Amino acid sequence: MQVVNRLFGKRIGKLLSLSFIIFHLSFSGAAAQKIGLVLGGGGAKGGAEVGVLKVLEEAGVRPDIIVGTSIGSIVGGLYAAGYTAAELEQMFTQQEWLALLTDRRSDLSGEPYKQDGGVTYIFGFPVIDQGNKAFGLLRGGRVEQVLDSMLSKKGCTQFSCLPTPFRCVAASMRDAEEVVLSSGSLPRAIRASMAIPGVFKPVSIDGMQLVDGGMMNNLPVDVARQMGADIVIAVDLQQDKPENRNQEENLITGIADVLGVGPMAKWIFHRPDITKYNANREQCDVYINPMLPDDDASSFGNSNMVRMIGIGEQTARRQLSRLLQLTAQPRQQ
Numbered sequence: 001m002q003v004v005n006r007l008f009g010k011r012i013g014k015l016l017s018l019s020f021i022i023f024h025l026s027f028s029g030a031a032a033q034k035i036g037l038v039l040g041g042g043g044a045k046g047g048a049e050v051g052v053l054k055v056l057e058e059a060g061v062r063p064d065i066i067v068g069t070s071i072g073s074i075v076g077g078l079y080a081a082g083y084t085a086a087e088l089e090q091m092f093t094q095q096e097w098l099a100l101l102t103d104r105r106s107d108l109s110g111e112p113y114k115q116d117g118g119v120t121y122i123f124g125f126p127v128i129d130q131g132n133k134a135f136g137l138l139r140g141g142r143v144e145q146v147l148d149s150m151l152s153k154k155g156c157t158q159f160s161c162l163p164t165p166f167r168c169v170a171a172s173m174r175d176a177e178e179v180v181l182s183s184g185s186l187p188r189a190i191r192a193s194m195a196i197p198g199v200f201k202p203v204s205i206d207g208m209q210l211v212d213g214g215m216m217n218n219l220p221v222d223v224a225r226q227m228g229a230d231i232v233i234a235v236d237l238q239q240d241k242p243e244n245r246n247q248e249e250n251l252i253t254g255i256a257d258v259l260g261v262g263p264m265a266k267w268i269f270h271r272p273d274i275t276k277y278n279a280n281r282e283q284c285d286v287y288i289n290p291m292l293p294d295d296d297a298s299s300f301g302n303s304n305m306v307r308m309i310g311i312g313e314q315t316a317r318r319q320l321s322r323l324l325q326l327t328a329q330p331r332q333q
Helices: 002-031 043-059 071-081 083-094 097-102 142-151 186-193 223-228 249-261 263-270 272-284 295-298 300-317 320-327
Strands: 035-039 066-069 113-116 119-122 125-129 136-137 166-172 175-182 198-202 203-205 208-212 230-233 287-288
Touching: 035 043, 035 071, 035 223, 043 071, 043 083, 043 230, 043 300, 043 320, 066 071, 066 223, 071 083, 071 142, 071 186, 083 300, 097 203, 142 186, 166 186, 175 186, 175 208, 175 249, 186 208, 223 230, 223 272, 230 272, 230 320, 287 300, 287 320, 300 320
Parallel strands: 035 066, 035 230, 066 166, 136 198, 230 287
Antiparallel strands: 113 119, 119 125, 166 175, 166 208, 203 208
């Protein structure tokens, strides 16, 4: 009888252990969370986003989804392709950003005035481009070349081969509408996302003339949610928080609608980007807003980059306890 009881007890123990494992796996699957990382636009202030990535890696947070606008699309696209925070820090602090973003020709840097190929240069900086009929002087070709080179090193210049799903936001010049880029050439999509109107030449993709996504959605938390993110970490580089339109402005908007003004004029009256920005700030779970002076948006010097990366790191570290909680939660596979 003791032998029977012993065998019966072992069998019951195995069944209970198996039941516990099945229950645990079922519970883990149900509670699994996808983490989305949203990187906002803000010019050179994007260096702070690299500092945030350093803290995310320290906390063991691995985003399942990445979305970026403007400079956030550069940081996000490279990170989605497999670059580490340390590699991005090296790039941001060593890159000659002024020459990169302005298409400056180093071979003409000593020439006070030079015309070449229909372009007028002053000390290597293009100031007049007779062949560029589009709204915006700078072609941004060097940015695209550098991005293509960097992404090629990771063996991925197309959205389809990214190890981490990524989207970047641009805007249609003709329709003044948001365009979420999710396929095709990654360097070209990123270039479109950062094409500041009036500064950079718009990028043609699928028949659309695209410019900087900050015009419509500078903190695309909603895009991350649409991609399936359960938890969203948002890095917001904007300093002054705009308020939504009041009743007087709504009246002006109504008049503009009656007059039938064009999409761009309607955008000026409506400012849908403000409404979306404020809504998106409310939708994120972890909000990181490094305090950076507005003039840092164009401060691409290496010493400024080091400082901004440090500020981003310090700001994210204040959220370290919350970030560590995310790593303790079950993750979707």
